[in-house]
Amino acid sequence: xxxxxxxxxxxxxxxxxxxxxxxxxxxxxxxxxxxxxxxxxxxxxxxxxxxxxxxxxxxxxxxxxxxxxxxxxxxxxxxxxxxxxxxxxxxxxxxxxxxxxxxxxxxxxxxxxxxxxxxxxxxxxxxxxxxxxxxxxxxxxxxxxxxxxxxxxxxxxxxxxxxxxxxxxxxxxxxxxxxxxxxxxxxxxxxxxxxxxxxxxxxxxxxxxxxxxxxxxxxxxxxxxxxxxxxxxxxxxxxxxxxxxxxxxxxxxxxxxxxxxxxxxxxxxxxxxxxxxxxxxxxxxxxxxxxxxxxxxxxxxxxxxxxxxxxxxxxxxxxxxxxxxxxxxxxxxxxxxxxxxxxxxxxxxxxxxxxxxxxxxxxxxxxxxxxxxxxxxxxxxxxxxxxxxxxxxxxxxxxxxxxxxxx
Amino acid sequence: xxxxxxxxxxxxxxxxxxxxxxxxxxxxxxxxxxxxxxxxxxxxxxxxxxxxxxxxxxxxxxxxxxxxxxxxxxxxxxxxxxxxxxxxxxxxxxxxxxxxxxxxxxxxxxxxxxxxxxxxxxxxxxxxxxxxxxxxxxxxxxxxxxxxxxxxxxxxxxxxxxxxxxxxxxxxxxxxxxxxxxxxxxxxxxxxxxxxxxxxxxxxxxxxxxxxxxxxxxxxx
Numbered sequence: 333x334x335x336x337x338x339x340x341x342x343x344x345x346x347x348x349x350x351x352x353x354x355x356x357x358x359x360x361x362x363x364x365x366x367x368x369x370x371x372x373x374x375x376x377x378x379x380x381x382x383x384x385x386x387x388x389x390x391x392x393x394x395x396x397x398x399x400x401x402x403x404x405x406x407x408x409x410x411x412x413x414x415x416x417x418x419x420x421x422x423x424x425x426x427x428x429x430x431x432x433x434x435x436x437x438x439x440x441x442x443x444x445x446x447x448x449x450x451x452x453x454x455x456x457x458x459x460x461x462x463x464x465x466x467x468x469x470x471x472x473x474x475x476x477x478x479x480x481x482x483x484x485x486x487x488x489x490x491x492x493x494x495x496x497x498x499x500x501x502x503x504x505x506x507x508x509x510x511x512x513x514x515x516x517x518x519x520x521x522x523x524x525x526x527x528x529x530x531x532x533x534x535x536x537x538x539x540x541x542x543x544x545x546x547x548x549x550x551x552x553x554x555x556x557x558x559x560x561x562x563x564x565x566x567x568x569x570x571x572x573x574x575x576x577x578x579x580x581x582x583x584x585x586x587x588x589x590x591x592x593x594x595x596x597x598x599x600x601x602x603x604x605x606x607x608x609x610x611x612x613x614x615x616x617x618x619x620x621x622x623x624x625x626x627x628x629x630x631x632x633x634x635x636x637x638x639x640x641x642x643x644x645x646x647x648x649x650x651x652x653x654x655x656x657x658x659x660x661x662x663x664x665x666x667x668x669x670x671x672x673x674x675x676x677x678x679x680x681x682x683x684x685x686x687x688x689x690x691x692x693x694x695x696x697x698x699x700x701x702x703x704x705x706x707x708x709x710x711x712x713x714x715x716x717x718x719x720x721x722x723x724x725x726x727x728x729x730x731x732x733x734x735x736x737x738x739x
Numbered sequence: 740x741x742x743x744x745x746x747x748x749x750x751x752x753x754x755x756x757x758x759x760x761x762x763x764x765x766x767x768x769x770x771x772x773x774x775x776x777x778x779x780x781x782x783x784x785x786x787x788x789x790x791x792x793x794x795x796x797x798x799x800x801x802x803x804x805x806x807x808x809x810x811x812x813x814x815x816x817x818x819x820x821x822x823x824x825x826x827x828x829x830x831x832x833x834x835x836x837x838x839x840x841x842x843x844x845x846x847x848x849x850x851x852x853x854x855x856x857x858x859x860x861x862x863x864x865x866x867x868x869x870x871x872x873x874x875x876x877x878x879x880x881x882x883x884x885x886x887x888x889x890x891x892x893x894x895x896x897x898x899x900x901x902x903x904x905x906x907x908x909x910x911x912x913x914x915x916x917x918x919x920x921x922x923x924x925x926x927x928x929x930x931x932x933x934x935x936x937x938x939x940x941x942x943x944x945x946x947x948x949x950x951x952x953x954x955x956x957x958x959x960x
């Protein structure tokens with residue numbers, strides 16, 4: 333007996349009991365649909381978080397000044413004033429793994445354009461900021477080396493600031509006032525969206541760090557809040573961190589055994605955490621899916637046993653007209669697999685629709701991966717084989733004489 | 740010689756009690772014979788028919804069908820013999836419910852050598868037409884009279900052109916006119932060379948056969 337004919341016989345038997353088949357498959361349908369939908373939401377969230385982490389910058393390593401310890405008094409992180417823009421220049425020059433470095437001087441400010449004003453933060457950086465943060469301009473131009481050298485009163489603004497101050501008008505070439513000092517707007521950055529922790533990355537003004545340090549704060553020192561470093565590749569992260577640490581210790585003249593007066597951080601910890609969370613979620617889902625598939629499988633087994641008992645005479649007849657035991661086995665096994673497989677396919681369709689509805693109504697980022705669909709399909713077919721085997725085996729064991737006599 | 744039985748015994752084991760259903764039965768049936776097996780219930784006639792039909796195997800003795808010793812064949816080999824050499828006709832027809840006459844007749848063709856769907860349908864159709872069911876091809880068993888259902892069952896038995904038809908009380912569920920029709924059909928098929936072995940307890944039906952085998956207490960008398 334060929335496979336196609338066996339398949340057709342199975343289909344016909346299932347269509348004959350439409351309601352029963354549907355109800356039996358419902359266990360599988362719901363299980364698979366739930367898994368597909370939840371995995372889509374989970375993966376969507378995980379990908380979004382990854383993108384947000386990546387949106388912070390290219391292979392980002394950050395250096396913060398350490399805490400100050402004078403006598404018995406221990407200040408918090410960043411109280412040291414030792415980290416300078418020159419440290420950044422030295423790191424770029426001496427460490428071969430570093431692609432770009434920008435100092436960062438940050439300050440909260442109120443900015444004004446005509447009758448509009450907006451509270452935001454200003455970031456004092458150098459020209460390499462764009463490369464470090466992997467951030468393109470939407471319009472206009474970025475800061476130049478000359479701007480940084482001469483501490484020009486120029487700035488580039490984020491999309492949120494542009495919206496708040498100019499309300500749809502063209503900010504290019506306009507002058508905004510920060511702390512009552514005029515700044516010319518050179519350009520607008522493309523929207524980056526919110527960071528992993530929800531902060532709006534577009535709510536910012538970018539200006540030369542020299543301007544922020546010397547003009548806005550009238551300071552003669554070159555110390556900065558932070559150095560942002562972009563590595564050529566994440567592969568040599570550990571070596572790069574060691575070298576950067578060496579350079580800084582040498583520049584800060586720290587004796588052997590003395591504590592670092594700076595902290596080096598990177599995003600691997602956060603990435604690791606995201607990966608861990610998504611792995612755990614996947615594991616949890618797998619457990620839930622397994623349970624629901626087992627429950628669905630038991631339903632299939634139950635109904636297949638009923639079908640075998642109902643069709644005992646049919647089995648006897650088939651044996652009498654020449655069916656081998658394995659033909660009978662295959663017939664009922666294929667029936668169970670078609671039942672669970674069809675349940676799986678319907679479940680996948682339902683799950684994808686549910687995920688799309690969630691995406692539309694709740695604006696959740698969802699991602700349906702081909703692998704989850706494939707796994708769902710394989711599993712549902714596997715359930716059919718596993719739970720269909722016993723009823724099919726019982727059918728194949730039947731005695732044809734007794735089966736034919738059954739009323 | 741189509742069928743040769745030598746010293747066939749069959750014992751049923753029922754909860755520690757051994758019930759001898761056939762005791763050292765020997766019989767020969769020639770090709771082209773129309774034989775009726777008669778006897779009361781419990782006489783062993785059904786057991787004999789099941790053995791002849793390769794649905795059961797004897798505990799001892801030999802059964803040679805069409806020159807082949809079948810009493811020791813594997814169950815797959817027996818399935819092929821049932822498919823190719825034997826056509827079954829039952830008292831209760833045993834047609835698949837909610838399945839058309841045409842498809843019921845096609846059933847044995849699925850388990851034999853592979854043929855095309857067109858050939859399968861044509862073979863079933865021409866047989867049904869020949870048995871006077873031209874207008875009933877698509878009817879389900881529930882839409883057919885008893886006599887018509889038995890004709891469909893006979894068409895199914897004939898579809899693989901077996902040399903032997905085994906009938907178990909083929910008229911048991913039919914009115915006397917339909918019964919006579921079916922018997923006439925058997926005689927016609929027999930004339931064409933098909934061997935028919937029929938179990939019945941009705942003398943009226945048995946008289947259509949050429950020879951009657953009487954059974955009593957698991958033995959031929």
